[in-house]
Amino acid sequence: MDVSLESVRVERDSRVLLDVPSLLLRGGRTVAVLGPNGSGKTTLLRVIAGLDRPRVGRVLIGGLPVNASRVAYVFQEQVFLRRSVRDNLELGLRLRGLETKERQVRMEEASRLLGVTHLMDRRADRLSGGEGRRVSLARALCLRAPLVLLDEPLEGLDRPTYSRLLHELPQLLAAFDATKLLVTHNPGEALRFAQDLVVLVDGKVLASGEKSDVATNPHVREVAEALGYFVVIRDGRRVAIPPGALRPGPGPLDFMMDIDEVIDLVATTEIAGRIGEVHVHVELPTGSEPPARGDRISLHADRFFELK
Amino acid sequence: MTEQFLVIVLRTLIVSGTATAMAVLVGFPLGYGIARRSFRGRTLLLGFINTGMGMPPVVVGLVVWVLLVRSGPFGDLDLIYTRTAMVLAQFVIATPIVVGFTTASLQALPPRLADLLFVLGAGRMRTMWILAREAKLGLAATIMAAFGAIVSEVGASMIVGGNLERSTRVLTTAIVTETSRGEIERALVLGLILLGLTFIVNLALTIIQQRR
Amino acid sequence: MLDVLVPRFEKERRIEVKVIAVGSGAALRMAERGDIDAVLVHSPTAEQRYVEAGDLVDGRLVMHNDFVIVGPADDPAGIQKSTSITEAMRAIAARSVFISRGDDSGTHTQELALWAAARIDPKSLPRREESGQGMGATLNIADQKRAYTLTDRGTYLAQRRNLGLAILFHGDPSLRNVYHVYAVSPKKHPSVKTAEARAFIDFLVSAPIQQLIASFGRDKYGESLFFPDALKEARD
Numbered sequence: 243m244d245v246s247l248e249s250v251r252v253e254r255d256s257r258v259l260l261d262v263p264s265l266l267l268r269g270g271r272t273v274a275v276l277g278p279n280g281s282g283k284t285t286l287l288r289v290i291a292g293l294d295r296p297r298v299g300r301v302l303i304g305g306l307p308v309n310a311s312r313v314a315y316v317f318q319e320q321v322f323l324r325r326s327v328r329d330n331l332e333l334g335l336r337l338r339g340l341e342t343k344e345r346q347v348r349m350e351e352a353s354r355l356l357g358v359t360h361l362m363d364r365r366a367d368r369l370s371g372g373e374g375r376r377v378s379l380a381r382a383l384c385l386r387a388p389l390v391l392l393d394e395p396l397e398g399l400d401r402p403t404y405s406r407l408l409h410e411l412p413q414l415l416a417a418f419d420a421t422k423l424l425v426t427h428n429p430g431e432a433l434r435f436a437q438d439l440v441v442l443v444d445g446k447v448l449a450s451g452e453k454s455d456v457a458t459n460p461h462v463r464e465v466a467e468a469l470g471y472f473v474v475i476r477d478g479r480r481v482a483i484p485p486g487a488l489r490p491g492p493g494p495l496d497f498m499m500d501i502d503e504v505i506d507l508v509a510t511t512e513i514a515g516r517i518g519e520v521h522v523h524v525e526l527p528t529g530s531e532p533p534a535r536g537d538r539i540s541l542h543a544d545r546f547f548e549l550k
Numbered sequence: 551m552t553e554q555f556l557v558i559v560l561r562t563l564i565v566s567g568t569a570t571a572m573a574v575l576v577g578f579p580l581g582y583g584i585a586r587r588s589f590r591g592r593t594l595l596l597g598f599i600n601t602g603m604g605m606p607p608v609v610v611g612l613v614v615w616v617l618l619v620r621s622g623p624f625g626d627l628d629l630i631y632t633r634t635a636m637v638l639a640q641f642v643i644a645t646p647i648v649v650g651f652t653t654a655s656l657q658a659l660p661p662r663l664a665d666l667l668f669v670l671g672a673g674r675m676r677t678m679w680i681l682a683r684e685a686k687l688g689l690a691a692t693i694m695a696a697f698g699a700i701v702s703e704v705g706a707s708m709i710v711g712g713n714l715e716r717s718t719r720v721l722t723t724a725i726v727t728e729t730s731r732g733e734i735e736r737a738l739v740l741g742l743i744l745l746g747l748t749f750i751v752n753l754a755l756t757i758i759q760q761r762r
Numbered sequence: 763m764l765d766v767l768v769p770r771f772e773k774e775r776r777i778e779v780k781v782i783a784v785g786s787g788a789a790l791r792m793a794e795r796g797d798i799d800a801v802l803v804h805s806p807t808a809e810q811r812y813v814e815a816g817d818l819v820d821g822r823l824v825m826h827n828d829f830v831i832v833g834p835a836d837d838p839a840g841i842q843k844s845t846s847i848t849e850a851m852r853a854i855a856a857r858s859v860f861i862s863r864g865d866d867s868g869t870h871t872q873e874l875a876l877w878a879a880a881r882i883d884p885k886s887l888p889r890r891e892e893s894g895q896g897m898g899a900t901l902n903i904a905d906q907k908r909a910y911t912l913t914d915r916g917t918y919l920a921q922r923r924n925l926g927l928a929i930l931f932h933g934d935p936s937l938r939n940v941y942h943v944y945a946v947s948p949k950k951h952p953s954v955k956t957a958e959a960r961a962f963i964d965f966l967v968s969a970p971i972q973q974l975i976a977s978f979g980r981d982k983y984g985e986s987l988f989f990p991d992a993l994k995e996a997r998d
Contacts, residue, residue: 731894
């Protein structure tokens with residue numbers, strides 16, 4: 243189902259949290275909403291879910307006004323009733339008036355897919371971070387809603403859980419036959435999971451469209467920064483460089499970096515420093531003679547995009 | 551002596567029990583509304599309620615007496631010195647307690663819970679019911695606090711009830727009566743009964759609270 | 763009236779007095795326990811028991827006033843035309859509400875005696891209620907419930923302004939309310955302040971104080987509230 247926002251403004255205490263004159267999210271696709279903290283990403287989700295009402299404007303899901311039955315929301319925090327996982331999964335299904343049989347079928351399927359069948363009788367408010375996240379996803383899956391909203395689905399997980407979920411999430415998302423809207427501040431995750439990108443900065447949509455379009459045409463500094471690019475000035479021009487594209491040594495577009503820190507990460511070495519005023523960092527494979535603090539080394543960019 | 555005391559105990563339970571039930575029926579939705587909505591003057595209202603919680607019960611009794619007395623605005627209802635008057639006064643004493651506790655225990659719930667219920671499609675009534683059950687810990691305490699406050703108060707009960715032996719004498723006013731007559735043993739027995747009563751009620755509610 | 767007498771006694775005799783105001787029943791029990799030094803009570807039958815038991819000594823008659831039956835001004839039980847107190851009590855029992863003090867006070871004891879004389883068991887009356895409180899509170903309740911009650915004239919007069927009750931029966935000899943003062947027996951309770959108690963008794967029965975008692979309340983209520991008897995008794 244398509245999601246469209248028209249002239250939507252959300253304010254609180256005379257602060258503008260969201261200002262979206264027009265936005266269309268195409269149905270059936272996975273869209274990542276990218277932006278720094280405080281950019282209004284959660285507000286966007288909330289306004290689509292109907293939790294916050296816009297001061298002006300309207301939100302349509304599949305051409306119809308917002309309605310809880312059309313949305314499944316996966317919160318960033320663990321939000322459960324002080325009951326069993328089973329009761330928590332069942333709540334939404336009961337509220338939708340589904341029969342016992344149907345409820346059981348859905349719960350069984352969802353818990354199997356998310357690997358939480360062994361947790362069904364556990365107290366939902368006493369799960370670990372990773373377990374809670376999976377149960378939240380299972381809960382949303384049960385609902386079979388045409389629109390699924392995920393708020394920072396990988397936030398706050400320990401390293402092994404994070405890695406696992408990072409690799410499983412695309413598959414899991416595929417199990418949702420729905421439009422998926424995913425909020426993250428991590429550009430890596432956004433590029434990994436989504437087909438479309440929306441870049442939100444200070445409540446405004448600065449870019450939106452297919453992933454490759456947006457990633458190769460940052461246009462403005464804020465979008466480039468949201469995408470995790472380094473924004474550097476070269477000959478009076480602003481250039482955005484994807485982090486992996488900065489390499490040591492000379493090349494077509496080269497720079498001089500002043501080294502501030504040399505960090506020994508055992509398997510690799512990270513060099514942190516500045517090109518001009520801009521903070522950048524580069525990874526060097528171990529083996530080569532690492533430079534020292536205060537040194538200047540030359541870097542070049544394998545790929546880059548010009549900004550206005 | 552036992553039969554007399556039994557009558558007084560039953561009467562105490564009925565009067566204070568009714569007043570508590572009424573206070574919960576009125577106070578809970580009020581407390582819920584205040585906890586969930588933000589509106590102008592909310593802080594002022596909460597301050598007012600907290601004052602109500604601390605308002606001397608005897609003052610409540612005095613005000614109710616003035617309203618119900620024959621020369622007062624509701625004198626025609628002939629309610630002064632009746633059990634109904636006592637239930638009324640105790641209801642006024644208990645309701646701010648219920649509202650205050652309810653607001654506090656609902657505000658202690660995780661804030662996203664209400665959001666979750668909304669997106670799952672729960673209507674207003676359903677949401678209130680589920681939040682109430684989630685806040686069960688606080689609600690049992692609320693009832694204990696309200697009942698405890700009114701079953702142990704004597705001033706308002708004396709003033710609006712008149713301590714009439716056949717109709718409006720309850721445990722607290724009976725203790726006063728027996729003491730002022732010098733019947734210390736009887737007074738002590740009544741005191742022990744009152745303690746026992748409060749303990750049993752609190753125990754029952756605590757068991758409910760600690761279940762699950 | 764004690765508000766006038768006690769400070770005068772304290773000033774004249776230079777003895778500090780602590781007044782505990784309770785019903786006669788409670789006062790007599792306190793005397794029996796030795797919690798107090800002297801009692802001023804108006805419950806002659808009860809007093810008799812304690813005198814015979816040796817708890818009270820040096821008793822003197824101080825004064826009397828009378829009890830009256832008050833009720834709603836329109837007198838629904840029609841006791842104004844009763845020829846005796848018994849007839850009045852019977853009329854009230856038949857159709858009206860009666861509020862008793864129910865607190866073992868002198869008034870309460872008197873009330874019970876009146877029921878006994880009328881051969882009615884007060885416990886059997888469905889419309890008789892006991893307030894367990896003092897005269898003031900009991901009068902308020904009777905007023906609000908449109909009921910009858912027995913009261914000493916003085917308390918009624920003091921509250922008359924705030925009540926819708928009227929004196930509907932009075933004057934019967936059995937409505938006399940007699941006050942005696944006693945000292946608590948030093949033989950039974952050696953720690954009591956006997957000299958001071960005796961000084962208080964002498965004070966109450968002295969001529970000037972008896973005079974004061976006679977005139978008390980006249981300016982405020984237009985009539986005497988109490989009638990001194992000590993000098994009469996001394997003469998008799």
